[in-house]
Amino acid sequence: MALESVRPVDFTVSTCNSIRFTLATASNGIKALADHFASNEAFAQSLVDAVELIGEGRGRVVVSGVGKSGHIGRKIAATMASTGTSAYFVHPTEASHGDLGMITSEDTLILLSWSGETAELANMLTYAKRFSVPIVSISSNRDSILARNSDVAVVLPKVPEACPHGLAPTTSAMLQLAVGDALAIALLERRGFSAEDFKTFHPGGKLGAQLRLVHELAHVAEQVPLLAVGRPMSEAVIEMSSKGFGVVGIVDQHGALVGVITDGDLRRHMAGDLLSQPVEEVMSHNPRVVKGDVLASAAMEFMQEHKVTVLFLVDDAQMPLGILHIHDLLRAGVA
Structure with missing residues (x-):
């Protein structure tokens, strides 16, 4: 290709403004979450209680959610599993078709739903109540069915989405992920999970190389x-x-x-x-x-x-x- 035919990327003003707005909204959302933790005693206590409940559990952590909350849930389960907290993700629809049998009374559920009214989680809630499976919920609605039926309800502050229509989960999903990471790291430190322990779960790639002795x-x-x-x-x-x-x-x-x-x-x-x-x-x-x-x-x-x-x-x-x-x-x- 001739050098003269390579045209520079045309960064339009509207595109740059959109990207700038999304990044600013995300940054403001994380700041709002940190401020909420610092100023809202009930919220801070709910996170501490969640760490204690999960940390004292004798079984595994089962994470579930639908849609974007489900994708975030998979990441939370993966992060916990790689940092010393045995965890896995169960899709609520699959749970309703037999995968509830994967959950025992010794496990702990982490259920994610921004509204707290996700219908697909109903069967998991019913099952958890029947077999006394403790529930940690992550939502933004304290009065929701999910929050009211949880042993520990982590209620996130309501923040604006980056989506101009306020519909696509963007900032809200990021807050769920941030809280999940916070729980995972707090559990890591609670267990005294070391870099050597970390190596056991990360033998491959550059991270595995850095963790070799x-x-x-x-x-x-x-x-x-x-x-x-x-x-x-x-x-x-x-x-x-x-x-x-x-x-x-x-x-x-x-x-x-x-x-x-x-x-x-x-x-x-x-x-x-x-x-x-x-x-x-x-x-x-x-x-x-x-x-x-x-x-x-x-x-x-x-x-x-x-x-x-x-x-x-x-x-x-x-x-x-x-x-x-x-x-x-x-x-x-x-x-």
């Missing part, structure tokens, strides 16, 4: 460039070259890491007698080290902060266990 990526045994105190620099150069990391670790008589020699150290000590000097005369003291149980993402951040490309893995006694190069992290997809 340093010892999983490090080079060990004979691959680690090491030399004892007292050895000549000629041996250090050979060790550095043969192992290919551009560094050699120096250990004392007990085998503990006491220093490192890098390419930079060689340049700084370049002289006629360099190769005959003992390694301790050239090495840098207090080398940058890392423990094997540290997250790969944390090791990457440490390298960037201290402007180093190699870290030695050591145990509590400073005994070298391995070596990690920044290229190992890049190949694993950590960056």
